Amino acid sequence: MGKTIAEKIIGEHAGKEVSAGEIVIAKVDVTAVQDGTGPLAVQQLEKIGLVQAKNPERTVLFIDHAAPSPHKDLSNAHQILRGFSKETGAILSEVGEGVCHQRLVESYVNPGDILIGADSHTCTSGALGAFSTGMGSTDVAIGIALGKTWLRVPETFKIEVTGKFKKGVYSKDLILYLIGEIGADGATYKALEFTGDTIENMTMSERFTLSNMAVEAGAKTGLIESDETTRQYLEQQGRGDKFRPIKADEDADYDLVIEINAADIEPMISAPHTVDNTKTTGELKGTKVDQVFIGTCTNGRLDDLEIAAGILEGKQKHPDIRLIVTPASKDVYLQAVEAGYIATFIKAGAAVMAPGCGACVGVHQGILGDGEVCLATQNRNFKGRMGNTEGFIYLASPATAAASAIAGEIVDPREVL
Amino acid sequence: MESNLKGRSWKFGDDISTDLIAPGRLFHLRTNLPELAKHVLEDADPKFPSKVQKGDFVVGGSNFGLGSSREHAPTIIKIAGVGAVLAKSFARIFYRNGINVGLPLLICDTDLIDEGDELEVDLSAGTINDVTKGIELTFAPLPDVMIKILQDGGLAAHIEKHGDFNLD
Ligand code: SF4
Numbered sequence: 001m002g003k004t005i006a007e008k009i010i011g012e013h014a015g016k017e018v019s020a021g022e023i024v025i026a027k028v029d030v031t032a033v034q035d036g037t038g039p040l041a042v043q044q045l046e047k048i049g050l051v052q053a054k055n056p057e058r059t060v061l062f063i064d065h066a067a068p069s070p071h072k073d074l075s076n077a078h079q080i081l082r083g084f085s086k087e088t089g090a091i092l093s094e095v096g097e098g099v100c101h102q103r104l105v106e107s108y109v110n111p112g113d114i115l116i117g118a119d120s121h122t123c124t125s126g127a128l129g130a131f132s133t134g135m136g137s138t139d140v141a142i143g144i145a146l147g148k149t150w151l152r153v154p155e156t157f158k159i160e161v162t163g164k165f166k167k168g169v170y171s172k173d174l175i176l177y178l179i180g181e182i183g184a185d186g187a188t189y190k191a192l193e194f195t196g197d198t199i200e201n202m203t204m205s206e207r208f209t210l211s212n213m214a215v216e217a218g219a220k221t222g223l224i225e226s227d228e229t230t231r232q233y234l235e236q237q238g239r240g241d242k243f244r245p246i247k248a249d250e251d252a253d254y255d256l257v258i259e260i261n262a263a264d265i266e267p268m269i270s271a272p273h274t275v276d277n278t279k280t281t282g283e284l285k286g287t288k289v290d291q292v293f294i295g296t297c298t299n300g301r302l303d304d305l306e307i308a309a310g311i312l313e314g315k316q317k318h319p320d321i322r323l324i325v326t327p328a329s330k331d332v333y334l335q336a337v338e339a340g341y342i343a344t345f346i347k348a349g350a351a352v353m354a355p356g357c358g359a360c361v362g363v364h365q366g367i368l369g370d371g372e373v374c375l376a377t378q379n380r381n382f383k384g385r386m387g388n389t390e391g392f393i394y395l396a397s398p399a400t401a402a403a404s405a406i407a408g409e410i411v412d413p414r415e416v417l
Numbered sequence: 418m419e420s421n422l423k424g425r426s427w428k429f430g431d432d433i434s435t436d437l438i439a440p441g442r443l444f445h446l447r448t449n450l451p452e453l454a455k456h457v458l459e460d461a462d463p464k465f466p467s468k469v470q471k472g473d474f475v476v477g478g479s480n481f482g483l484g485s486s487r488e489h490a491p492t493i494i495k496i497a498g499v500g501a502v503l504a505k506s507f508a509r510i511f512y513r514n515g516i517n518v519g520l521p522l523l524i525c526d527t528d529l530i531d532e533g534d535e536l537e538v539d540l541s542a543g544t545i546n547d548v549t550k551g552i553e554l555t556f557a558p559l560p561d562v563m564i565k566i567l568q569d570g571g572l573a574a575h576i577e578k579h580g581d582f583n584l585d
Binding site for chain 2: 023025036037039040043044047048049050065066071072073074076077080117118119120122134135136137138139141142145146148150152184185188189215218220274361362363367380382383384385386387388389
């Protein structure tokens with residue numbers, strides 16, 4: 001019987017052949033925490049007298065969720081990470097460098113790696129053909145200190161996508177559509193493997209959007225085989241030598257195969273308060289919006305900003321809304337400045353924030369007022385997510401977000417494309 | 418860890434996210450868990466944090482704990498004195514985190530339990546006795562590795578005790 005991508009990678013790291021369902025101890029290559037989960041990880045290691053990093057050059061501590069700090073308690077939490085970095089040699093990703101998942105794919109994760117991160121969207125790196133999964137602070141703390149973790153080898157759902165998207169439809173619409181179909185717990189404990197010619201034709205950035213949201217269907221990771229596109233991406237990031245082809249065997253065993261025709265998908269939106277509450281933009285057309293947020297580890301990359309800037313170029317946001325743009329990383333920000341997208345946003349009336357999580361997690365930079373509606377390019381719309389349980393969050397692609405920012409209400413991006 | 422637990426049920430619905438358990442708006446309290454615990458689940462039920470008593474049970478629907486990886490969520494449920502969380506299903510990261518922090522998570526048909534029911538849980542026998550209703554429910558046993566971690570008092574304690582993973 002052939003192996004899935006998850007079985008292959010975990011097997012290599014466990015030093016034996018493994019199949020879905022087995023529980024193994026596996027070596028981890030990259031470990032990561034962020035400023036919301038890292039301080040607790042450090043405290044756990046202090047408590048058991050194990051303040052050490054097995055592979056400091058591949059242990060990364062991100063200050064991104066509350067960066068720059070909006071509160072003295074968070075400033076103090078940041079000091080815990082800076083101190084741990086000094087003590088162990090672990091890498092510190094400072095204020096302004098960007099969201100952890102974007103920084104991980106840009107600089108740290110390679111095909112065939114295992115990455116465990118104390119953040120649920122760690123699954124993003126799966127698009128590079130790496131087994132990457134989110135865990136809690138203590139699991140990752142032990143991973144940092146010992147360079148290993150325990151894993152249950154997941155069963156895999158194969159998501160086979162073929163054909164071309166209609167105009168105005170993007171990988172974000174595909175992943176929202178899929179989650180709507182299978183439900184927010186439709187893939188709990190499973191790995192997803194995205195395949196098919198639609199995926200093969202995607203850029204790395206579009207693939208990251210898919211893998212990023214695997215966890216919103218409950219999945220452990222969202223894997224994509226590494227190919228020529230992956231190789232070129234790594235080369236562009238200065239890690240061409242780290243490329244390895246990673247793919248499933250033809251006769252691998254899948255729990256479920258889901259086939260999707262890309263041409264059937266419309267621009268999609270997740271309505272409050274669950275990601276699987278999906279509708280087409282057409283169904284929600286005319287919904288009044290108070291804030292539009294473009295950014296995050298889901299859709300804050302250069303091509304996302306390019307799409308949004310293309311729509312906002314020479315236009316003004318609607319006077320009744322706030323438009324907030326947060327590039328996912330320093331590199332993205334710089335390239336967007338050089339390409340003129342940032343100037344376009346500012347002229348259109350946007351507030352452009354420093355790279356980081358920004359408004360996504362409800363800490364700062366865009367907390368909603370009572371009864372307010374936000375249309376966001378992020379991955380989650382749970383009640384309370386943007387800092388107020390009385391707020392309403394709709395999720396969409398950057399194109400839908402930009403078009404709706406001009407209209408002041410939800411519109412189909414095809415109206416302006 | 419005590420194998421017999423006794424307390425009242427606090428009933429919650431499906432899809433109780435970590436944002437409802439440990440809200441992002443209280444991000445600055447993450448390094449002060451006893452303080453954060455005073456707000457546990459208040460966005461789902463405002464009276465819960467002040468009224469919950471030691472040994473009570475949180476009883477959810479399906480996909481309990483979905484969302485972020487914040488271990489603070491199960492930790493503050495435990496700090497609040499909750500004996501165990503019962504649900505029809507748990508989100509993956511929350512499940513792992515609960516065991517790592519020493520909070521028993523039990524999968525059973527929670528539709529049969531109402532708010533305020535008196536429950537008796539026998540962790541080793543795998544039974545839940547709803548005394549109010551006079552019915553007995555069973556829950557699926559935890560995977561062996563998780564029982565070992567739970568018995569050692571959580572993952573940090575497990576590693577402290579053995580110096581490494583000792584799960585075989
Ligand atoms: S951008 Fe949002 S989803 Fe991504 S890591 Fe930050 S808080 Fe989490």
